[in-house]
Amino acid sequence: MSRKYYFKCTDCGAEFHDTDFMYLCPFCAAKNQPGQPPKGVLKTLYDFDELKNQLQKETSFLNTQQWLPLLPIEKTESFGPLAAGNTPLIPVTELNGEKLPFNLSLKDDSRNPTFSFKDRASVLVSAYAKEHDIDTIIAASTGNAGSSLAGICASQKQKAIICVPAAAPKAKLTQILMYGAQIVPVAGTYDDAFDLSVALTEKTGIYNRNTAYNPFTIEGKKTVSFELFSQYGNKAPDKVFVPVGDGVIISGVYKGFEDLLKLGLIDRMPVIVAVQAEGSNNIVRNLHSESFTSLPSKTIADSISVDIPRNFFMARKFLKKYQGEAIEVSDAEILNASKTLSSNTGVFAEPAAATAFAGMLKQMNENKISLHEQVCVLLTGSGLKDVNAVQTVINIPEAVNPQTFLEDFRY
Ligand SMILES: [Zn+2]
Numbered sequence: 001m002s003r004k005y006y007f008k009c010t011d012c013g014a015e016f017h018d019t020d021f022m023y024l025c026p027f028c029a030a031k032n033q034p035g036q037p038p039k040g041v042l043k044t045l046y047d048f049d050e051l052k053n054q055l056q057k058e059t060s061f062l063n064t065q066q067w068l069p070l071l072p073i074e075k076t077e078s079f080g081p082l083a084a085g086n087t088p089l090i091p092v093t094e095l096n097g098e099k100l101p102f103n104l105s106l107k108d109d110s111r112n113p114t115f116s117f118k119d120r121a122s123v124l125v126s127a128y129a130k131e132h133d134i135d136t137i138i139a140a141s142t143g144n145a146g147s148s149l150a151g152i153c154a155s156q157k158q159k160a161i162i163c164v165p166a167a168a169p170k171a172k173l174t175q176i177l178m179y180g181a182q183i184v185p186v187a188g189t190y191d192d193a194f195d196l197s198v199a200l201t202e203k204t205g206i207y208n209r210n211t212a213y214n215p216f217t218i219e220g221k222k223t224v225s226f227e228l229f230s231q232y233g234n235k236a237p238d239k240v241f242v243p244v245g246d247g248v249i250i251s252g253v254y255k256g257f258e259d260l261l262k263l264g265l266i267d268r269m270p271v272i273v274a275v276q277a278e279g280s281n282n283i284v285r286n287l288h289s290e291s292f293t294s295l296p297s298k299t300i301a302d303s304i305s306v307d308i309p310r311n312f313f314m315a316r317k318f319l320k321k322y323q324g325e326a327i328e329v330s331d332a333e334i335l336n337a338s339k340t341l342s343s344n345t346g347v348f349a350e351p352a353a354a355t356a357f358a359g360m361l362k363q364m365n366e367n368k369i370s371l372h373e374q375v376c377v378l379l380t381g382s383g384l385k386d387v388n389a390v391q392t393v394i395n396i397p398e399a400v401n402p403q404t405f406l407e408d409f410r411y
Contacts, residue, residue, distance in 0.1 A: 003020060004046060004047065004069065004072075005044050005045060005046050005072050006044075006045055007019070007022060007025075007042040007043065007044060007045070007215060008042065008043045008045050009025035009027070009028055009040055009041075009042055009043075010039075010040070010041050010042065010043055010313060010314045010317060011025065011028045011039040011040055011041075011313055012025060012027055012028050012039075012040070016042070020132070021128070021132075021216075022042065022215075023042075023201075023208065023213050023214060023215075024038060024039075024040035024041060024042065024213065025039075025040035025041075025042060026040070027040070028040025035294060035308065036292055036308070037292055037308055037309055037310060037311075037312035037313060038212065038213075038310060038313075039313055041212050041213075041215065041218075041310075041311055041313065041314050042215040043215065043218070043255065043314075044072055044215050044216065044218070044219050046069070046070055046259075048259075048262040048263060051069055051070070051263055052263055052264060054069075055263060055264075055265075062226075062263075063230065067223065067226050070226075070259055071124065071219055071223075072124075072128060072216055072219060073124065073127045073128060073131065074131055075131070078127035078128075078130045078131050079123050079124075079126075079127045080123070080126065080127065080130070080152070080155050080156045081155055082113040082119075082123070082151070082152060082155040083113070084112050084113055084119035084120050084122070084123040084152070084220075085112070085119075085120055085123075085223050085224070085227060086227065087107060087108050087109050087111045087112060087227070088107075088108050088111065089105045089106070089107055089108075089227075089228070089231040089232075089376070090105060090106040090107075090108055090345065090347065091103070091104070091105050092104045092105065092106060092344070092345055094344075095340065095344050096340065096344065100364075101371050101372070102364075102369050102370065102371060102372060102373040102374075102375050103372065103373065103374045103375060104360070104375050104376075104377070105237070105374075105375070105376050105377075106341075106345065106347055106357075106376075106377050106379055107224065107227075107228065107376055107377070107378045107379060108347055108379050109224065109353075109378065109379055109380050109381070110347070110348075110349060110350075110353065110379055110380070110381055110382035110383075112148075113151060113152070113155075114144075114147050114148045114150075114151035114152070114175065114179075115381060115382035115384065115385060116144040116147070116148055116303075116350075116380060116381040116382065116385070117144075117221070117224070117249060117378070117380035117381065118144045118145045118147075118148035118149075118380075118381075119148045119151075119152060120220040120221050120223050120224060120252075121145070121148070121209070121211065121216070121217035121218075121220035121221050121248075121252075122145070122148040122149045122151075122152040122153075122209065122220070123152055123220060124216050124217070124219055124220030124223075125137060125149070125207075125209045125214060125216050125217065125220065126149075126152045126153060126156050126158060128216055129156075129158060129207055130156060130158070134158075134207045135158055135159060136158065136159040136160075136161065136206055136207065137149060137153060137158060137159070137160055137161070137206075137207050137208070137209050138160075138161040138162075138163070138197050138200060138201060138206050138207070138208050138209065139160070139161075139162055139163070139197060139208065139209040139210055140162075140163040140164070140190065140193040140194040140195075140196065140197040140198075140210055141162055141163070141164055141168075141190075141193070142164070142165060142168055142172075142190050142302055142303055142305065143164065143168040143169055143172025143173070143175075143176075143302065143303065143385070144172065144303050144380075144381055144385065145209070145211065146160075146162035146164055146168075146172065146176050146181070146183075147172050147175035147176045147179065147385075149162065149181070149209055150162060150175070150176045150179035150180070150181035151175070151179045153179070153181065154179045154180055154181075159181075159182070160179070160181035160182070161181065161182045161184065161197075161200075161206070162176050162181050162182070162183050162184065163184045163186055163193040163194075163196050163197045163200075164176070164183060164184070164185055164186065164193055165185075165186055165188060165189050165190050165192070165193050166185040166186060166187055166188075168302070169302060169385065169386045169388065169389075171384070171385050171386060171387070172385055172386070173185075175385075184196070189307060190305075190306060190307075191306075191307055191308050194210060194213075194310065197210055198210065198213060210310070211246055211248040211310060211311065212246060212247070212248050212251075212310035212311035212314070213310070217248060217252075218248060218251055218252045218255050218311075218314075219252075219255070220252070221248065221249055221251075221252025221253070221256075222252045222253070222255040222256030222259065223256065224252065224253060224256060224378065225252075225253050225254075225255075225256025225257045225259075225260065226256055226259075226260070228240070228376060229256075229257075229260055229265065229266065232374065234265070235266060236257060236260070236266045236268070236269070236270045237270050237374040237375065237376045238270055238271065238370075238373045238374045238375065239270060239271045239272075239273060239369065239373060239374070239375045239376070240253060240270050240271075240272050240273070240375075240376045240377075240378060241273045241275055241356040241357070241359050241360045241363075241375070241376070241377045241378065242272060242273065242274060242275065242356055242378050243275055243276075243301070243303075243304050243352050243353055243355040243356040243359075243378070243380055244274040244275060244276050244283055244304060244309075244315070244326075245276070245280060245301075245303060245304030245305065245306040245309065245352065246304075246306050246309050246310045246311055247283055247309040247310065247311035247312050247314065247315030247316075248310065248311045248315075249378075249380060250272060250274050250315050250318070250319075250324075251311050251314045251315050251318055253272060253378070254269075254272060254315075254318035254322065254324075255318075257269055257270060258318075269322040271323070271324065271325065272318075272319070272322065272324040272325075273324065273325045273326075273327060273359055273360075273363065274315070274319060274324060274325065274326040274327070275327055275328070275329060275355050275356050275358065275359030276304065276326070276327075276328045276329075276355070277297075277299035277300075277301045277304060277305070277328065277329065277330075277331065277334060277355055278299070278328045278329065278330045278331070279297060279298040279299035279305070279331060280297035280298070280299045280301070280304055280305045280306055281295075281328045282294055282295065282297070282306065282307065282308070282309050282312070283309050283312060283315060283316065283326060284326045284327065284328050286312070286316075287316060287319065287320075287326050292312065294307050294308050295307075299331055299334075299351075300331045300334060300335070300351045300389045301331070301334055301350075301351040301352040301354075301355050301389075302351070302352070302386065302389070303350060303351075303352035303353075303380070303381060304352040304355060327359050327362065327363070329355060329358040329359055329362055333358045333361070333362065334351050334354050334355050334358050335351070335354075335389075335390060335392060335393045336358070336393070337354045337355070337357045337358035337361055338351060338354035338357075338358075338383070338390055338393065339390070339393045339394075340357070340361065341354055341357045341379075342383065347379060348382065348383035348384065349379045349380075349381065349382065349383050350380075350381040350382060350383050350385045350386050350389070351386060351389045351390070352380060352381060353378075353379040353380045353381050353383075354379075354383075356377050356378055356379065356380070357377050357379070360375065360377050
């Protein structure tokens with residue numbers, strides 16, 4: 001079967017039609033500097049005119065084929081037994097007893113097989129590996145991408161090697177090891193772990209899942225936008241709040257909606273709001289600057305704690321092209337949002353995911369959300385992945401004497 005996709009460099013625009021797979025654009029990658037976000041991240045593109053023609057003949061063919069014509073995969077069976085995606089969209093009508101004047105919904109991606117959004121990318125990369133007889137995949141991760149790849153590989157009988165910063169939360173390291181992956185704790189940051197995994201790929205040719213390095217991670221992540229399109233009744237919501245660290249999830253969300261725009265299935269891009277933690281705001285801070293300057297990151301939201309956002313240039317391009325917004329919230333706001341979210345909706349999200357909810361609360365309090373607007377908050381990971389982070393907003397009561405407690409109990 002002939003290849004249905006090709007690659008295009010986000011930065012120099014070079015197109016690559018004669019290869020099944022490549023990482024960064026070689027022209028841009030050759031000029032990349034240490035301490036700077038990489039240039040040359042590739043977009044995967046399809047024959048949109050041909051797909052448009054097919055849509056005219058059969059309007060639902062993308063849905064019935066599970067969007068396969070817009071993915072670099074040939075068969076749905078390649079996705080394996082763990083179904084990623086198809087997560088619920090949960091309506092929220094009131095918060096703290098007050099009715100909301102707009103239509104809020106939570107896209108709960110903590111319900112993926114390994115409890116995070118990252119499964120969307122892992123499943124796609126794993127499926128591609130399966131179709132090309134690749135049995136081992138390596139990745140660098142702060143925890144979620146690693147535990148995701150480890151879990152998906154376990155289900156697909158593939159080997160996973162995960163380079164992690166040694167300080168990643170214990171729950172995430174535990175999860176990686178329980179799935180049977182090889183773990184390589186790196187003395188250093190996520191960026192050091194990333195560089196080691198790329199060096200291993202360059203040295204041995206081992207297939208690499210790193211975000212904003214392997215272009216198919218963006219293709220996996222974009223599937224959330226296709227689902228939102230279906231869940232909103234074949235249209236896009238007005239506004240989507242997305243937690244942002246590396247800039248890959250937000251690029252995936254944009255890419256999915258951009259594919260839909262190119263096909264004429266939607267007529268406008270939703271307003272995407274990039275929400276970063278104040279202590280890891282390298283995209284917000286550099287959005288309008290000529291050169292990129294990195295500040296060391298420090299936030300309780302470890303999944304979006306990033307010194308050098310790997311997909312900075314693509315994320316910035318999308319935000320500027322489609323008039324997206326970029327805001328930041330403090331760790332205190334993230335913790336409060338996490339508690340508000342859990343106690344009002346029953347969805348316990350990890351701090352990085354609660355960051356998106358905190359951004360929504362901030363805009364709501366500043367009256368930046370219009371009446372009746374369709375607003376979606378993307379929740380990217382489960383709170384059980386990092387229970388230590390929220391200890392300061394709860395009080396575990398002292399043990400009681402059952403007899404005394406029973407006698408005095410009133411409610
Ligand atoms: Zn390039």
